[in-house]
Amino acid sequence: MNNDLNLQKMMNAFDELDFEQRTTTNLENARNKQQMTAYINSLDFSIRRLKILQESVNDIVEQKQLDLVKQEHIQTYKTKIINLSRKYNISYQDVINIMAQLSHK
Numbered sequence: 227m228n229n230d231l232n233l234q235k236m237m238n239a240f241d242e243l244d245f246e247q248r249t250t251t252n253l254e255n256a257r258n259k260q261q262m263t264a265y266i267n268s269l270d271f272s273i274r275r276l277k278i279l280q281e282s283v284n285d286i287v288e289q290k291q292l293d294l295v296k297q298e299h300i301q302t303y304k305t306k307i308i309n310l311s312r313k314y315n316i317s318y319q320d321v322i323n324i325m326a327q328l329s330h331k
């Protein structure tokens with residue numbers, strides 16, 4: 227009887243651990259601020275490490291925003307090339323070739 231009780235307690239502990247790991251210690255499952263905060267709190271970082279994490283996240287966010295702006299500029303540029311190709315009734319590649327020739331002059 228005592229072994230059955232210990233076995234049951236051990237199984238319950240593993241179930242709780244599994245649930246806790248799936249819900250709080252897995253950043254992949256975090257979809258909102260509350261879940262991410264729970265995950266970060268579970269890391270038990272010192273204030274120094276939290277500031278480093280904050281700096282890192284800020285740098286990553288800034289880089290992603292710059293990448294988005296670059297992507298928008300590229301898309302705008304491509305659209306202008308497409309419009310030129312339509313305006314002069316030539317292919318997209320021909321417009322690029324002409325632009326390359328003009329830049330070498």
